[in-house]
Amino acid sequence: MNEARKIRLVVLISGRGSNLQAILDQAASGELPVDIAAVISNRPGVQGLERARRAGVPALELDHKAFSDRPGFEAALVELIDRHQPDLVVLAGFMRVLTPSFTDHYRGRLLNIHPSLLPKFRGLHTHERAIAAGETEHGASIHFVTAELDGGPIIVQARVPVLPGDDPDTLGARVLEQEHRLYPQAIRWFAQGRLGLEGERVRFDGRPLENPLELTDLT
Numbered sequence: 001m002n003e004a005r006k007i008r009l010v011v012l013i014s015g016r017g018s019n020l021q022a023i024l025d026q027a028a029s030g031e032l033p034v035d036i037a038a039v040i041s042n043r044p045g046v047q048g049l050e051r052a053r054r055a056g057v058p059a060l061e062l063d064h065k066a067f068s069d070r071p072g073f074e075a076a077l078v079e080l081i082d083r084h085q086p087d088l089v090v091l092a093g094f095m096r097v098l099t100p101s102f103t104d105h106y107r108g109r110l111l112n113i114h115p116s117l118l119p120k121f122r123g124l125h126t127h128e129r130a131i132a133a134g135e136t137e138h139g140a141s142i143h144f145v146t147a148e149l150d151g152g153p154i155i156v157q158a159r160v161p162v163l164p165g166d167d168p169d170t171l172g173a174r175v176l177e178q179e180h181r182l183y184p185q186a187i188r189w190f191a192q193g194r195l196g197l198e199g200e201r202v203r204f205d206g207r208p209l210e211n212p213l214e215l216t217d218l219t
C-alpha cells in the first residue's frame with residue numbers, strides 16, 4: 001500500500017452493516033489508513049452497531065423517529081457527526097433521504113454506495129428492477145453525495161453478470177461481494193489524497209475523471 005496518513009472516518013448505517021464490516025476488517029488489518037471515529041445508526045439496535053462495538057468502535061444511535069421533522073433530525077445528526085471531526089463521512093446502507101443543507105455541509109467528503117450501475121436504477125429494489133428490465137449486467141457504484149438522490153458524481157463501479165435463473169437474492173449476493181471490495185478501495189483512494197470532488201466532477205490523481213473507474217482498475 002502507498003503511504004497514507006490516517007484519516008478520521010464516520011460511517012452512517014441503518015441495518016445489517018456488511019459494508020461497514022468490510023471497512024472495519026481492512027482498518028483492523030492495516031490495509032485501510034483510517035481511524036473509525038464513530039458508527040452512527042438512525043435505527044436503534046441494528047446488527048451494524050454490534051459489529052462496531054465488537055471492533056471497539058463507538059456505536060451511536062440517533063433515532064430519526066424521535067424528531068418531528070427531517071431538518072430537526074439532520075441538525076442533530078450533523079452535530080453528532082461533527083463532534084467526531086471526520087475527514088470523510090460514508091453512507092453504508094444508510095436509508096434516509098438527506099436534504100441539500102446536509103449534503104452541502106459535507107460536499108466533497110461524503111460518499112455513498114448504491115447497488116446498481118448508476119445512473120441506472122436509482123432508488124430502491126435495484127436487483128429486482130434490473131432482472132425485470134432484462135439486464136445482462138448489473139453491479140454497484142460508489143459516488144460523491146450531492147443533493148440529487150443517488151445522482152452525485154460516480155467514482156468507481158463493479159460489474160457482475162445477471163445469470164439465467166437469478167432472483168433478487170442471488171443477484172444481490174453477487175453484487176454485495178463486489179460492494180465489499182469497492183468501498184474500502186474508494187476510501188483508500190480518498191485517504192491517499194488521490195480522490196476529490198471538483199465542481200460537478202470527480203478528480204482522480206489530479207485529473208477530472210472522464211468515466212467512472214472500474215473494479216478492474218483496482219490495482
Ligand code: GRF
Pocket residue numbers: 013015016017018019020048092093094113114115140176179
Ligand atoms: C447495500 O446493498 C448498499 O449498497 C445499499 O444498502 C445495502 C447495505 O447493506 N445502500 P449492508 O448494511 O452494508 O450489509
